[in-house]
Amino acid sequence: MTSKKSSGQAAAAPPTIAPATGKLGVMVVGMGAVATTLIAGVEAVRRGFAKPIGSMTQMGTVRLGKRTDNQAPLIKDFVPLAKLDDVVFTGWDIYDENMYQAAKTAAVLERDHLDQIRPFLESIQPMPAVFSQHYVKRLNGNHVKTGRSKCDLAQQVRNDIQAFKAKTDRQVMIWCGSTEIFLEPAACHQSIEAFEKGLLADDPAIAPSQIYAYAALMERIPFANGAPNLTVDIPALQELSKKTGAPICGKDFKTGQTLIKTVLAPAFKARMLGVAGWYSTNILGNRDGEVLDDPESFKTKEESKLGVLDFILQPELYPELYGDIYHKVRINYYPPRGDNKEGWDNIDIFGWLGYPMQIKVDFLCRDSILAAPLALDLVLFLDLASRTPELKHRGIQEWLSFFFKSPMTAEGLYPEHDLFIQSMKLKNTLRHIKGEDLITHLGLEYYD
Ligand SMILES: NC(=O)c1ccc[n+]([C@@H]2O[C@H](COP(=O)([O-])OP(=O)(O)OC[C@H]3O[C@@H](n4cnc5c(N)ncnc54)[C@H](O)[C@@H]3O)[C@@H](O)[C@H]2O)c1
Numbered sequence: 001m002t003s004k005k006s007s008g009q010a011a012a013a014p015p016t017i018a019p020a021t022g023k024l025g026v027m028v029v030g031m032g033a034v035a036t037t038l039i040a041g042v043e044a045v046r047r048g049f050a051k052p053i054g055s056m057t058q059m060g061t062v063r064l065g066k067r068t069d070n071q072a073p074l075i076k077d078f079v080p081l082a083k084l085d086d087v088v089f090t091g092w093d094i095y096d097e098n099m100y101q102a103a104k105t106a107a108v109l110e111r112d113h114l115d116q117i118r119p120f121l122e123s124i125q126p127m128p129a130v131f132s133q134h135y136v137k138r139l140n141g142n143h144v145k146t147g148r149s150k151c152d153l154a155q156q157v158r159n160d161i162q163a164f165k166a167k168t169d170r171q172v173m174i175w176c177g178s179t180e181i182f183l184e185p186a187a188c189h190q191s192i193e194a195f196e197k198g199l200l201a202d203d204p205a206i207a208p209s210q211i212y213a214y215a216a217l218m219e220r221i222p223f224a225n226g227a228p229n230l231t232v233d234i235p236a237l238q239e240l241s242k243k244t245g246a247p248i249c250g251k252d253f254k255t256g257q258t259l260i261k262t263v264l265a266p267a268f269k270a271r272m273l274g275v276a277g278w279y280s281t282n283i284l285g286n287r288d289g290e291v292l293d294d295p296e297s298f299k300t301k302e303e304s305k306l307g308v309l310d311f312i313l314q315p316e317l318y319p320e321l322y323g324d325i326y327h328k329v330r331i332n333y334y335p336p337r338g339d340n341k342e343g344w345d346n347i348d349i350f351g352w353l354g355y356p357m358q359i360k361v362d363f364l365c366r367d368s369i370l371a372a373p374l375a376l377d378l379v380l381f382l383d384l385a386s387r388t389p390e391l392k393h394r395g396i397q398e399w400l401s402f403f404f405k406s407p408m409t410a411e412g413l414y415p416e417h418d419l420f421i422q423s424m425k426l427k428n429t430l431r432h433i434k435g436e437d438l439i440t441h442l443g444l445e446y447y448d
Pocket residue numbers: 029030031032033034035092093094095106129130131132136139141175176177178179180208209226227228252253254255256286287288291366367368370371
């Protein structure tokens with residue numbers, strides 16, 4: 001898609017983005033609820049059984065030029081994204097169920113929906129995983145690799161990737177696996193060299209998710225992190241990403257409660273309304289809920305969910321409004337609900353002269369129905385980034401913050417959590433890589 005430039009100064013022509021020719025291989029780590037909902041959903045859309053609702057790459061538009069120009073192409077026509085027909089899936093899991101069985105276990109999509117595409121789903125079988133129960137206490141699968149060291153396991157994942165490279169033209173890896181225990185950056189995370197030594201020495205600070213990520217980046221494959229795990233949020237893998245030109249992004253899909261939180265909190269701040277307390281609780285009964293029932297995995301998720309308000313409300317700038325918030329996040333495993341999570345928020349706000357008010361939000365959501373389109377958008381946008389000279393060697397793709405609860409940023413930079421700033425950042429990045437004018441929303445030109 002080319003557009004006529006209509007306003008302002010023409011931006012310098014950017015280097016050309018390589019076209020999305022051939023097959024895009026999507027390698028999914030962890031083939032549970034989100035992964036099967038993604039894979040079954042893409043096939044259902046390809047076969048014309050359903051619409052890709054919730055996906056920005058499939059349904060979103062981007063405005064170009066002035067409001068009076070009436071130019072708003074579909075994003076997928078504006079930038080060269082892989083077509084759904086060209087997407088091929090593979091992946092790893094600690095259980096050896098094929099995608100039909102795994103989707104039945106996850107119980108997100110209805111049996112009728114799955115049966116329409118049963119042979120396709122049955123044709124995808126996970127490869128044995130790199131796994132240790134030390135990092136996910138509540139799971140115990142036996143479809144796992146064994147090796148002499150973590151270095152050997154990384155090599156085995158690289159062998160899997162190389163075999164998939166022979167069948168596809170470009171590849172992307174996305175973590176849809178479980179939430180690992182809470183880990184903080186350690187000495188072996190500080191440089192590529194230290195990390196490689198750590199792999200050889202079986203350093204316990206290196207989690208399975210980091211072994212996959214390392215293997216992907218070594219193979220020049222972009223990596224997205226859908227969980228709150230530390231994974232690529234360490235100097236060693238960020239350095240490797242820049243070096244090999246394999247973009248990275250994370251962490252933790254922004255789907256239900258946090259999506260709503262990052263819409264409401266900016267509204268309170270924009271109106272200078274105070275917040276005294278925000279109590280968020282969830283009940284969910286899927287395998288993710290079971291994993292998060294373990295305090296060590298919950299801690300990883302809690303950190304990811306708690307950061308949001310501080311960054312959005314900026315209590316250091318507005319101490320009278322946000323200096324004394326009581327913020328609590330709870331996740332309760334409640335099997336009867338399955339994947340249909342209930343996210344409940346009580347928000348105590350205050351207005352003019354300090355008068356208190358309350359807001360209650362009860363979001364009866366479907367976790368993986370919200371997450372699957374994000375996973376799709378992430379793999380398509382990361383593949384785009386790896387073909388875009390402007391983005392390829394920059395490591396962290398901050399413009400993809402829109403999809404994450406806990407967006408990764410360059411060292412020393414605070415993350416942008418406000419959903420609408422994130423959306424503007426994403427669309428301006430697309431305009432930028434295509435040499436279009438950025439949209440500032442100044443609008444004075446309409447009143448000349
Ligand atoms: N569903 C959502 O809305 C949502 C939102 C934000 C984040 N997440 C995160 O996404 C991840 C996936 O969620 P889900 O609902 O699909 O969970 P799930 O439990 O259904 O699926 C995760 C899968 O990962 C597998 N796994 C665990 N460790 C692995 C390893 N080392 N290698 C390969 N496979 C491994 C498990 O066996 C399981 O099948 C979780 O970390 C979750 O916290 C989900």
